[in-house]
Amino acid sequence: MQFGYFLFLLFAPILVISTDPAAFNDDVLGLIVFKEGLKDPKAMLSSWNEDDETPCNWVGVKCDPTTRRVSALVLDGFSLSGHIDRGLLRLQFLQVLSLSRNNFTGTITPDLPRLWSLQLVDLSENNLSGSIPQEFFQQCGSLRSVSFARNNLSGKIPDSLSSCSMLATVNFSHNQLSGELPSGIWYLRGLQTLDLSNNLLEGEIPEGIENQNDLRELSLQENRFIGRIPEGIGGCLLLKSLDFSDNFLSGRLPDSMQKLSSCTSLSLQGNSFTGGIPDWIGGLKNLEILDLSANSFSDWIPKSIGNLDSLNKLNLSRNQLTGNLPESMSNCIKLLDIDMSHNKLSGHIPSWFFKMGLKSISLSWNNFTKGNIPALSSTSTSYFGLQVLDLSSNAFSGGLPSSIGGLSSLQVLNMSTNNISGAIPVSIGELKSLFILDLSDNKINGSIPSEIEGLISLSELRLQRNFLTGRIPTQIDKCSSLTSLNLSHNKLAGSIPSAIANLHNLQHMDLSWNELSGSLPKELTNLSRLFSFNVSYNHLHGELPVGGFFNTIPPSSVSANPLLCGSIVNHSCPSVHPKPIVLNPNSSGSNSGPSSQNRRHKKVILSISALIAIGAAALIITGVVAITLLNMHARHSMSRSAAPFALSGGEDYSCSPQNDPNYGKLVMFTGDAEFADGAHNLLNKDNEIGRGGFGVVYHTILRDGRSVAIKKLTVSSLVKSQEDFEREVKTLGKMRHQNLVALEGYYWTSSLQLLIYEYLSRGSLHKLLHDENKKAILSWRQRFKIILGMAKGLAHLHQMNIIHYNLKSTNVLIDCSGEPKIGDFGLVRLLPMLDHCVLSSKIQSALGYMAPEFACRTVKITEKCDIYGFGILVLELVTGKRPVEYMEDDVVVLCDMVRGALEEGKADQCIDPRLLGNFAAEEAIPVIKLGLICASQVPSNRPDMAEVVNILELIQCPSEGQEETE
Missing domain, CATH: 3.30.200.20 (Phosphorylase Kinase; domain 1)
Known part of the structure; x- marks a missing residue:
């Protein structure tokens, strides 16, 4: 609002109007009528009194000092609700109307611009709905700034907008506006700021943008625009900020963009731009932010990027860039944040890279293979500001530098999935600000240093899949902020320290696949926030603790510890029973002999056992009744919530x-x-x-x-x-x-x-393949069409940086023309975090389709997991068999069965017998091989989906281009 009000101050004309008392009353009347239609829960308008002769002293009201007429109404953030009443039309000399950050509802009043002096309208951050009326801009007079941002507006942008020749600022962002941009949008020759971001706008960006000589800010991000960036964009010589991110734009960047020498921020991420990053990018000398991430840029990073000496943020991640980091980048002396992750960069990281005073470095998921991690000098001030260092998923070797403790400002350190060896340096404890430490999937040995107690800010500790030995240090309880602890797949020994129970913020703990012994500390039941827990595949013994999260953990969390006992593992613990009653052998009576005593002894013991059994049965029945009542209550609550x-x-x-x-x-x-x-x-x-x-x-x-x-x-x-x-x-x-x-x-x-x-009425692929009541049988041609269609759909998801996570045959639907459609994609984005435990609980029905990475709870999940599931789907389509089939005496895993048949030269015997030989062997066998490659146990061996599409199109026989009817 401050910016809008400054516009008002800049453009407000000097008015000389007669001070007629009746006019004052007209202003009072208009505002009182407006107030009557509002709810004012905080009594912000309590000073508005209808008995006053003038409203100039009312809260939110400003008057012209000469005429004493209302010139501005500024009620931002007053928590007002209701409709914007027509009473405001009485304020004939109103120049600024700002009602942002309230809860106004209803539609936009089309008559507001009848106030001929109105220059600024800000109705942003309310709950206005409906469309923007055409009439609003047909009588816009001297209107210079309008903002309807962050409402619930729908419909198209009115064509009449182009008739408001005085408009300098237009902000319709964060609504649900749809349709194409009006072709006359660029007729607004005085336009300085245009923000239409976060809507549902579509079509191509219209030509004519070169006429915008005064345009400073253009934001069209998060819409559905297609096509290329208009060639005329270079005519906007004063443009400082350009944001086309998260659309469907494609092609190469137009050469005219090199004329945007005033540009300080260029954001094009999340589109489908291709080709190399143009060499002229280095001519945009004023650039401070350059974000070209999540596109399809290829080739080397141009050396000219080193000319951007004003650059402080560079993001080229998620592209297909190759080659080395150019030496010229050392000239980017103001660079603070660099993200080159998810590319195909290679070579070594030059030493100067760590001497630039960067705050955030992300080079993960590349092909850096040469040399060790550069040594970090504890005396160099260049490192003091480094907060994020992510070198994960490369091939770095050697050990962690002992001077790493000198990175005093470091908050995130991720070196996972490399070939790092040696011990964890004791200086790690000097990183007092460290929030995340991830050294997983390396070859680190030695013990966890007790100096880890110095990591007082640590929230996540990931050391899984290394060769760590020794005990878990008791000093770990000093890391009181820990929420996630993963030490799995190491060689840790000794007992689990009870001090872990002092980590009251702990939510996830995985100590599985180690050599831990002893009993589980009963104090662990005090971890009230624990959400997932795993100590399987160790040498633990004794009774499992009772209470807290131990009442609900699955048996798999403690499996492969044969000496553990308790109800969870279905293994009773040895207990001391009360001594049986022993009769006096010297007592008289007919039953006083030895055989009689033994019979009585057995009878007493039998009675005690019977009582125990009856008591257990009663507890079980009580539990069943309680669970039934809880389920009934839950269903009742759900019906009420619906x-x-x-x-x-x-x-x-x-x-x-x-x-x-x-x-x-x-x-x-x-x-x-x-x-x-x-x-x-x-x-x-x-x-x-x-x-x-x-x-x-x-x-x-x-x-x-x-x-x-x-x-x-x-x-x-x-x-x-x-x-x-x-x-x-x-x-x-x-x-x-x-x-x-x-x-x-x-x-x-x-x-x-x-x-x-x-x-889609035809149903799922699972139903078509496995429903015995279906009369129609999918032909080979139909199956190949489904495989190719699934590949194209999945490739598109990955291009848009969306991972499915839950790919299976029930989530692939078939339309009436036999075309497959992938459903349920992106639903995990609705979860608060992509946690493995949460994911596994939501996709547990995807047995057989889940990649091996899901078994490693903190291994980063990527699109390679989808490719594994796709490979299983390919094999399912070719064979007609489910991913896992349970026989009487055996369990058949489809992937293993097909791989074995292929190795024996019997791959053709795996093809669905219902096809009766009506298939193209020259297609089927390569498709089987492709499915097995996609379902490789090693993620890096799986091809990208774009490559899969190309391979399938090559496999497809030219003579089979004509598809069969279904």
């Missing part, structure tokens, strides 16, 4: 959650949002068509006759906040591809979230 949506047809779903917590927000990206049978039938059990790890799916019909599938998410306790949820869902809604199931809309309340998808 109640706000289960209304009769025609109800208003647009009510704001801030106004009424019982109502949610229903958004359709396209089309009508009404349901033909009313919402009361929407979540009917009879309409259920599927279930999965993330929710239940129902079928319903929209008012316009369209069928849609509704997924009711059952992870409400894990779903992010509404703002995060809507941002992620909008991103998924932009994912349009012929081989992806389209997301049509969503519904949100704090207790109920629905996703609305296109409906």
Whole structure:
């Protein structure tokens, strides 16, 4: 708002108007009428009194000192709600109207610009809905700045916008505006700032931008724009900030961009730009931020990048860049943040790289193979500011430099997945600010130094998959901020220190696959925040603790410790029974002989055993009853939580959650949002068509006759906040591809979230392959079409930097033309964090499709996991068999079976017998081999999906181009 008000001060004309008392009363009347339609919970407008002769002393009201007429109404952040009343139209000399950061609802009043002196309108950060009215800009007079940002506006940007020749600032960002940009948008010759980011705008960016001689800021990020950047962009000579990120733009960067010598920020990430990074980039001498990440740029990094001596942030990650880091980069003396991760860079890291005074360095997921990690001099001031150092997933060797403790400001140190050897230097304890330490998947040996107690800020410690020996140091309890501890797959010995129980913030602990012995400390039950726990494959013994998280952990968490006992492992602990009653052998009576005594002895023991059994049975019955009652209560609660949506047809779903917590927000990206049978039938059990790890799916019909599938998410306790949820869902809604199931809309309340998808009546690939009641059999040509289509859909997801995580045959749907569509993609983005434990609990039904990496709880999950699942799907389609099949005396793993047959030269015997020889062997065998390569145990051996598509197109026989009808 301050910027807008400065505009008002710059452009406000000097007015000389008569001071008619009646005019003062007109201002008072207009504001009082406006106030009457508002809710003012904080009494911010208490000074507004209708008996006053002038409103000039009211809160939020400013008057012209000469005329004493209201010139500005600034009520930003007053927590006001209600509609923007037409009473404001009485303020005939109003120049600034700023109502941002409130809770105004309803639509935009089209008559506001009738106030001929109005120069600035800021209605941002409210809950306004509907479309932007055409009339608003047909009478815009002297309007110079308008902002409707962060509302719920929909529809198209009105063509009349181009008629407001005085406009200098336009901000419609963070809404749901759709359609194409008006072709006359560039007729606004005085335009200085245009922000249309975070909407659903589409089509190509119209030509004519070269006419914008005054344009300083252009933000079109997070929309659906396609095509190339207009060649005329170079005509915007005063442009300082250009942001086209997260769209679907493609092609090479136009050469005219080299004329943007005034540009300080250039953000093009998340598109599909190709070719090399142009050499002229070094001519943009004023650049401070350059972000070209997540595109398809290739070739070497140009040496001219060293000319950017004003650059402080450089992000070239997630491209296909090759070669070395250019020596010229040492001239970028102001560079603070550099991210070159996920490329194909190679060679060694030059010594000067660590002497540039950088704060953040990320070179992960490259091919750096030469030399050791550079030594870090503890006396060099260049290192003192380094906060993030990520060199993971390369091939560095040698040991960690002993001087690493000199990085006193370091917060994140990630050296995982390299070939680092030697011991952890004791100087590691000097990193008092360290938040994350990840040295996993290396060859580090020796013990964990006790100096680790110095890491007082440490939240995550990942040392898994090394060769560490010795004991877990008791001093680890000094790391009181620890939330995640992973020491798995080492050779640690000794007992688990009870001091770990002092880590009260611990949420994840994995000590599996070591040589730990002794019993589990009972104090561990005090870890109230622990979410996942694993001590499997050790030498632990004794009774498992009872209480706390130990009451709910799965048996796999403590498996392969044969001497552990307790109900979790189904192994009773030896206990001391009460001594049996021994009868006096000298007592008289007919039953006093030795045989009689033994019989009585057995009878007493039998009675005690019977009592124990009866008591155990009673406890089991009580538990079953309790669980049943809890389930009934849960179902009752879920039905109540769904109640706000289960209304009769025609109800208003647009009510704001801030106004009424019982109502949610229903958004359709396209089309009508009404349901033909009313919402009361929407979540009917009879309409259920599927279930999965993330929710239940129902079928319903929209008012316009369209069928849609509704997924009711059952992870409400894990779903992010509404703002995060809507941002992620909008991103998924932009994912349009012929081989992806389209997301049509969503519904949100704090207790109920629905996703609305296109409906595919033919069902899933799993149903077509394995449903015995299906009469039709997929031909080889149809199967190949499905394989190729899945590959294209998955390649598109990966190009957009989305990992599926849950690829399986039930999540691949087939449309009426036989084209596959991948569904349920990106749902893990709705979780608060991509935690392995959470993921495994949500995708446990994907048995056989999950890559081996999922077994390593903190190994970074990448798109290679999807490629593994794709490989299994390929084998499933070719063979017609499930990934894992349970026989009477054996378990058959599809991947192992096919690999064995291939090694024996019998691959053709794996092909689905239902094809009866009607398949192209010259296609089928290479496809089998491709499936096995994709399902390799080693992630780096799996090809990228773009490569898979190319391979499949090469495999496809030219004579088979004509597809069969289904």
